[in-house]
Amino acid sequence: MKAKQGFNKKNFIAIIIGLIALIIAMFFVSLSTGVIHLSPLEVINTLIGQGTDKQELILFDFRLPGIVLALLIGAGLAVSGAILQGVTQNDLADPGILGINTGAGLAVVLFIFFFQDTLSMSSTLSAFIMPLFALVGAIFAAFLIYFLAWKDGVNPIRLILVGIGVNAGFSAALIIFQLKMDPQDFRQATVWLAGDIWSANWSFVWALLPWILILIPFAIHKANSLNVLNLGDDIAAGLGTSVETERRLLLLVAVALAGACVAAGGGIAFLGLVVPHIARRIVGPTHQRIIPISTLVGALLLMVSDTIGKTILSPTEIPVGIVVAILSTPYFIYLLMKTK
Template sequence: MIHPILLKKQRTIILLLVLFIIITMFVNLGLGYSSLSYDRLLPTLFGQGTFKEEFILFSIRLPRMIVVLLAGMALALSGAILQGITRNDLADPGIIGINAGAGIGVACFYLFFPIQSGYFVYLLPIIAFGSALLTSFAIYAFSYSRTDGFQPIRLVLTGVGFSLALSGVMILLFSSFDPFQVDFIARWLAGNIWGDDWPFIWALLPWLVVLIPFTLYKASRLNILNLGDSVAIGVGIAIQKERIVLLLAAVALAASAVSVTGGIAFIGLMAPHIAKALVGPRHQLFIPIAILLGGFLLLLADVIGRNIIEPEGIPTGIMVALIGAPYFMYLLMKKA
C-alpha cells in the first residue's frame, strides 16, 4: 500500500515535468540557425504557415525533439531497470558497456554491410540490440560466481573493462578504413543526434510502447530483487529468469535509443537517482518520474548544445557528459 501523500507528490512532479518538457520544446522550436518567430508557431502547427515555416517546424525541429525526448526516456528506463536487477546505484547502459556493445555492432554494420538508407533506419535498432545483447550477456557471465552468485560491484568493473576494450576495437576499425567512411561513426560516438527525421521516431517508438508498460508490470518484482537474493528466493521468485528477462528489456531500450542518437551515457544514471530522491525507492513511484526526467534532461542538453555554438553546436552526448561525469564522481565519493 502506497501512502496517498506519496501518490499525490508523484502526480504533482509528473505534471511539473510534463510542463517543463512542453516549455523546453516550445522554446526550442524558435531557436536555431534558421529562426522561427514564436508568434508564428501555433499558426504553423495548425497548417497556416508559409512553406519555409512548415519545413523548419515539421522537417527539422519537431522530429528531432521527439527523437531526443523518446531516446532520453528509453535510456532513463534502461538505467532504472539495470540499477534494480544489479542492486547497484552506479549501473547505467553507457557506463557498464551496453552502449559500447551497441556501438561496435552499428560500426561493423555500417562499414561492412552498406544497404539502402530506407532499410537502414529500421535495421539499425535491431543490429544494435543484437550486439548490445551479446555484450551484456558476456558482462553478466563474468560478473557471476558459482560460489558467491551474482556480484553487482563486479558487474560495474567488468562493464567498464568491456567498454574500454570495445573502444579499442573501434579505434582499430577507424584506422582500417578511409576517414570519410568512419566520419559517421565518429560523430555517432560523440552523441551527435543523427536520427532527426520522422522514420527514426517510428523506429524507436514501438520499443517504448511495449517496454514501458512491461517494466511497470514488473515493478513489484524489481522491488523484491532490490531487497536481496535471499528475500527474493523466500517469496518464490525465480531470480535468474527474472534478471535475464529484465536485462533483455534494459538492453533493448538502451540499444534502440543509442542506435538513433549515438553514444550517450549518464542519462540512465542521473534520471533514476533524482527520481528516487524525490519519491523514494519504490519502482512503481519513481519509474514514471525517471522516464519523464530522462526525456527532459536529454532534451535540455540538446537545446543547450545545439544553440551554444552556431551553426554546428556541441554534440548532445558531450553536453550530457559535462553534466553527468561530475554527478558520477559525486556518487562514487558518496559510496566510498
C-alpha cells in the same frame, strides 16, 4: 534513499504534471530556437497548418523529428539505467559503464563499415535495420557479461566489474574498425559515438517508437520485481521470486532499450546513470514511481541538452552526448562524494 516523509499519491501526480508541463514548455522553446529563429506564435501557427512553406519545412522536416527523437532516447536510456541499477543493486550502474552501449555501438559501426556503400544511411530501410544491429550488439555484450560473471549465480558486484572489462574490450575493437574506415565514415562514426542525434528524420522516430511504447510500460509492470531484487538475492528467493529468471528478463528489457536508443542517438553517456538518482531523490526508492519519473526526467534532460548543443555555438552543433556529460558530471561527482 528514503522517500520524503508525507509523500503520497497526490504529490506523485503533482510531480508528473509539473514535469510534463516543463517538457511542453521546453518543446516549444526547442522548436523556436535554431539557426533560423521562429517566434512562439509562428511555431503555433505552423503546427496548426497556418505557417508558410518555409516554416513548415523547418519545423516538420528538420526540428520536430530531432526533438521527438531526443524525447524517446532520453526516456529509453533513463529507464534502462533505472532497471540496471535495480538489477545490479549498484547505484553506479548504467548501460555505458556496463558495456551495453559500447556493444550496441560496435554493432552499428560494423554496419556502417560493411554496408555503407550498399545501403544509404539516410534510407528508411537503414533506419529500421540499425536498431536491430544495435540490439544484437547490446544482447551479445549483455550475454558475454552475464556468462563471465556467472559463478553459482550472478553477484551484482562481479557483474559490474566484468561489465567494465567488457566495455574496455569493445572500446578497443571500436578503435580498430574506426581506423580502417575511410575518412568520411570515420568522422561520421566519431561524432555518432560521442552521442549525436545525427539522423533526425521521421524514419528513425517510427523505428524507435515501438521499442519505447512497449518496453517502458513493461518495465513499470515489472517494477515490483525490481523492488524485491533490491532486498538482496536471499530475501528475494525467500519471498518466492525466481531471482535469476527475473534478473535475466529485466536485463533483456534494459538491453533492448539501450540498444535501440544507441542506434538512434549514439553513445550518450551519464544519462542512464544520473537520471534514476534524480528520480530517487524526488520520489524515494519505489520503482513504481522511479521508472515513470525517470522516463520524464530523462526525456526532459536530453531535450534540453539537444537544444543547448544546437544553439550555444550556432551554426556549429555540439554533439548532445557531450552536453549531457557536461551537465551531468557535477552531479556524478556529488554522487561519488556521497557514496560510502
